[in-house]
Amino acid sequence: MRFSGLRVLKEGLTGNKGWQAHWRDAEPKSEYDVVIIGGGGHGLSTAYYLAKNHGIRNVAVLEKGYLGGGNVGRNTTIVRANYFLPGNSEFYSHSLKLWEGLEQDLNYNTMLSQRGQISLFHSDGQRDAAIRRGNSIVNQGDEAELLSLAQLKKMVPFLDYEQQRFPIHGALISRRSGTARHDAVAWGYARGASARGVDLIQNCEVTGIDIEGGKVTGVQTSRGAIKAKKVAMIVAGRSSQVAAMAGMRLPIESHVLQAFVTEGLKPCIDHVISFGMGHFYISQSDKGGLVFGGDLDFYASYAQRGNLPMVEHVMEAGMTLMPAIGKARVLRSWGGIMDMSPDGSPIIDRTHIDGLYLNCGWCYGGFKAVPGSGYSMAHLVATDEPHAPAARFRLDRFRTGYGLMDEEGTGMQHNLH
Numbered sequence: 001m002r003f004s005g006l007r008v009l010k011e012g013l014t015g016n017k018g019w020q021a022h023w024r025d026a027e028p029k030s031e032y033d034v035v036i037i038g039g040g041g042h043g044l045s046t047a048y049y050l051a052k053n054h055g056i057r058n059v060a061v062l063e064k065g066y067l068g069g070g071n072v073g074r075n076t077t078i079v080r081a082n083y084f085l086p087g088n089s090e091f092y093s094h095s096l097k098l099w100e101g102l103e104q105d106l107n108y109n110t111m112l113s114q115r116g117q118i119s120l121f122h123s124d125g126q127r128d129a130a131i132r133r134g135n136s137i138v139n140q141g142d143e144a145e146l147l148s149l150a151q152l153k154k155m156v157p158f159l160d161y162e163q164q165r166f167p168i169h170g171a172l173i174s175r176r177s178g179t180a181r182h183d184a185v186a187w188g189y190a191r192g193a194s195a196r197g198v199d200l201i202q203n204c205e206v207t208g209i210d211i212e213g214g215k216v217t218g219v220q221t222s223r224g225a226i227k228a229k230k231v232a233m234i235v236a237g238r239s240s241q242v243a244a245m246a247g248m249r250l251p252i253e254s255h256v257l258q259a260f261v262t263e264g265l266k267p268c269i270d271h272v273i274s275f276g277m278g279h280f281y282i283s284q285s286d287k288g289g290l291v292f293g294g295d296l297d298f299y300a301s302y303a304q305r306g307n308l309p310m311v312e313h314v315m316e317a318g319m320t321l322m323p324a325i326g327k328a329r330v331l332r333s334w335g336g337i338m339d340m341s342p343d344g345s346p347i348i349d350r351t352h353i354d355g356l357y358l359n360c361g362w363c364y365g366g367f368k369a370v371p372g373s374g375y376s377m378a379h380l381v382a383t384d385e386p387h388a389p390a391a392r393f394r395l396d397r398f399r400t401g402y403g404l405m406d407e408e409g410t411g412m413q414h415n416l417h
């Protein structure tokens, strides 16, 4: 079933009786060519591109809960390609280009809104860093622009430009960045994969990974054993636990990240804005809620909920940046489990076990990566060769030093990412 304006009109006039389920709720078969563990954004996009780009359709996505119930449905929906370091830069650039054609490709409204992302700077040193980052983004072939204080005041008048503690000096804007509707992205990929023959199996928890003679042969699940020629672990915050089923100890820590939304307000924030002196960022959803977040809860945890000290920390940063936010009432807050790698960058790689692949380490930034990650992961699983934009996301980089990246540009900060 194709979606179109005409279709919406027709259904509206005929009692909305013609809509179909977006995907088949499949029962597990005994064997697949590829089993993907995890029905989040990355698992679903991998399944979609395996079928679409490589013609591999005998694929199952096994999800222990419901599709899109993990981080893909819990994030603050920011999509951007303003990464600094070689490795990340070209990967996120590729991903943003896929975003720009995604609605047409999936025939699904992901509500991509390229409203621009503004990163504030508050000192001469931060201005230098912003210019350096901007130049690197431009060299990569994407766009970045420095905003003077006067330009910024015109575009974003409601920030506190008077406060002296963290004076705002200007900003770097990436105009093609913005937001997308996170659930729609999961649903769109699920629908596209299912239409191409992929089995999407919900309420199916993987409890074991079968390995014989150094080769993966299948998985054990809460709904029985399933054989597979290849298995891809794409479970974000649960990566360490699932990889442990294959006897692997990953360079990943799981931490909670919280986010918040206020009651619906009239349109007042046109961009995504990041505070450069505190970990705080904010945008306004299409429903009018102010969506914002901050730092991780700095202890390892598998709890999908946050703690009060971090709530206070985020609110303080918000009040410092734009005191007017204090008048808005917070409606909800929630948490998701982040898969933090030591250098803050992801892993898309084969493992030492034949036929077993790993995709993780997205930290707090993996929503924007959903199209690029699925594209590159599908390439890897189908061909056993790394896809060029993701070639540096090697699992062994923490041992060998090859492919090592550090988004902050400040050296490895183990336990902080």
Ligand SMILES: Cc1cc2nc3c(=O)[nH]c(=O)nc-3n(C[C@H](O)[C@H](O)[C@H](O)COP(=O)(O)OP(=O)(O)OC[C@H]3O[C@@H](n4cnc5c(N)ncnc54)[C@H](O)[C@@H]3O)c2cc1C
Residues within 6 Å of the ligand: 037, 038, 039, 040, 041, 042, 043, 062, 063, 064, 065, 066, 068, 069, 070, 071, 072, 073, 074, 075, 076, 077, 078, 079, 204, 205, 206, 207, 234, 235, 236, 237, 238, 242, 257, 258, 259, 293, 334, 335, 336, 337, 362, 363, 364, 365, 366, 367, 368, 369
């Ligand atoms: C509060 C918050 C704000 C964020 N904001 C942004 C943002 O603005 N921009 C951005 O780019 N990124 C953001 N992120 C990060 C982004 O959401 C994640 O990096 C990304 O969604 C992770 O990939 P995923 O979608 O595949 O994960 P998930 O959706 O978590 O998918 C993993 C799936 O694996 C399943 N699973 C786990 N174990 C098993 C098992 N044993 N068997 C079967 N299934 C299993 C889980 O149930 C889950 O559905 C944010 C995250 C949070 C929590």
